[in-house]
Amino acid sequence: MGLVASIRRLGRIAEPAPPTTWAGAAPPDQASKHPEAGGGAEALPAALRGSLQLRHVDAGSCNGCEIEIGACFSPVYDAERYGARLVASPRHADGLLVTGVVTRNMTDALRDTVAATPEPRVVIAVGDCARDCGEFAGAYGVVGAVRDVVPVDAEVPGCPPPPDAIIQVLRQVTGR
Amino acid sequence: MSAAHLPALLGGLTLAACLGAAAVPRRALPGVAGAGTALVGAAGVACGVxxxxxxxxPIELAGALPLAGLRLAADATSGLFLVLIGAVAVAAGIYTAGYAGRGHGSARTPLVLLPVFVAAMLAVPLAASVTTFLFFWELMALASLALVLAEQRRPAVREAGLAYAVMTHLGFVAVLVGLVVFAAAAGAEEFGGLGEAAAGLSPATRTAVFLCTVIGFGSKAGLVPLHAWLPRAHPEAPSQVSALMSAGMVNLGIYGVVRVDLDLLGPGPRWWGLALLAAGAATAVYGVLQAAVATDLKRLLAYSTSENMGLVCVALGVAALLRATAGNDEPTAAGAAAVVALTAAFVHLFGHAAFKCLGFLAAGSVLAATGRRDLDALGGLARRMPTTTTAFGIAALGACGLPLGCGFIGEWLLVQSLVHALPAGGTLVALVLPLTVGVVALTAGLGVAAMVKAFGVGFLARPRSEEAERAVEGGPAMAAGMGLAALACGVLAVAPAVLSPALGRVLPELPAVTGQGAGAVPAPDLDTVLRLPGTSGAMSPGLLAVGVAVGIVVALAATHWRARRRPAPLRDAPLWACGGAAPTARMQYTATSFAEPLQRVFDGILRPEVEFAVTPYPQSSYLVERASYRSRLRDVVESVFYRPVLRAISAAAAVVRRAHQGSIHAYLAYGALGLVVALLVAM
Structure with a gap:
């Protein structure tokens, strides 16, 4: 019982969480909701509050966003302290982090992945390419932005978006 | 009817079953042979009870065999094995009626011989003299050989039959030499006389008898390196014969060790126990390792038999070792642990017989439905053959040695005996027993891998061949045979207390292990809660089962209640194939790929022959045109120990062959020369 007692005595040791920029309502820039998904943070599924298991899908990214997502889960930004976690299969996931423009080769795979994720789920488009094709708009292999292929619940702007911005959106979902 | 009439009933039933099977028309043959076998088995159970x-x-049949006659008798130890083999025969007999009825192993000779085989197996524990024992031992070997050769048109069967014939007769020679030396030195032929005279024999004689009989009986029980016939004969024999051999006949090897080496020869020096323990440990690990990488369903089960006999042998060895350590002056922890180990051996024999019989019957059902034993060609049977799948699942759970499986109790008792004996004994015991715990743990772990593979790859997921896709259940007789064996599995797993009265009678009969006088230890109490004498170990498989059942019901009720409270809309989603195209049967794990990591880890022991060749396009070495992978696993003991011996025999035969020119003159000359030599020697 010594271990449990010392855990109780010590409590949690971590830096205080940085302030949220959204403060209750979705700020227009940092995490703009897709119009079709309905407005405001309250439209995100309440069942995912507290714990969010994420599967990352690279639909055709330049890997810039991947590096930033990797940084989110590093000890510096530590997204897991807000309840978000990366998992290895959409069958284990509550949500998807989609990066990059949707290329022709990844269109069906993206649709399948969304279909394989149990509901309630969130689809988060990370980065400018995922939002509106960014630099690659109109290229021959590009089908479109993520929202052209699957319904999107939240978006993170930036090329690439800094880890803070990604974590802001994840905290919006988990509410922590 | 008195107990003395029961062996006569057994003999009469055997004769009737044989004649009946020989006389009836073809159509009725499977039913008659199966029913006859089951009746003989039931008579065996009655004898045993x-x-x-x-x-x-003792019953003397002076005229039955020239010179010596037959002598039958049974004590509780014999009774235990009679019940065991009889029960296996009942299940296998009922199953035969369905299995042979579907045209598998349905030739007349094997079916007529089936009751004879069962009767010979039952007669071995009934034998009460050396001659009788050897007679029935050989009868059993010959009958089983004929049954292995039931489908002798296939070359693989003939090869397996040859290997089995040679191995079983070499084993017989070892038993023969051992028992004849024993009888000659003791000056008695009945087992009672042997037991009385054994204490007065010289240590050299006792050692010689011990070594010969352990080698002979060990080859029957499938101990490494004498196990080579098991993985050859079992897959090729008809499935009910595999079940009888694997769940019945191999136990008689253990019976021989218990009867001759522990009972008649009496308490031996410590190294006897160590020898049994070492042989058992090597067998258990090697057997389970081969089972884990086997891809042939019946070969896997055969190696698993070898493994479990190894565990039983470990238990016997531990019991003998601890008894030799304990002494008879006062009750000691080592003495108590010795009794627990002996109990573990008997309980595990029963558990193994139940799940292995069921396993082979289920494998036979798969073979009858698909014609395939190769796990890589099976799969998807759960939906097509639910009864067989359930049966094999129960058998696999038993073989895993996990709670709620019938192999668990025996392994738990064995580990308890190993753990609780620790304070007793000297350096040797303190060194050997923890190592043995490791061996048992490794065996259990690999056993789980082997059985998960057999069940998961063989029965779940999608069919890998057309035959597996078209599989259908085999009918009521086969289901009844499997149901009986499954029932036995369930009872042994949940209520091992059924064995308690029998063990209470058997253990005092073996004072060489359970101790005498003040050092004697009572049998463990296998009641609802298993309590071990002299130790603090206790466990209740029945309550455990109730707990698990209650847990499952509560979890189901909770999810049901949650689902009702907040109904989630159902939706159809495509099967997840990692974003690729629709999954096909080729994407599944195969038995080979499932075992590949293990094969890699144990590369040094298994020595697989792997060929991997990639053919690129001529334009670029990065573009693969074709890749071929071939992996072949041989029994490494066979190639290391047997091939040199066989090669030496062939070389010797080649030398002798030079003298055989086929010329009559040469043979006449040999005859004359031989006569001259004989005369010279005689002068």
């Missing part, structure tokens, strides 16, 4: 109850008084 009577022997356990009061023992069967």
């Amino acid at each position: 009577a022997a356990l109850d009061r023992g069967i008084e």
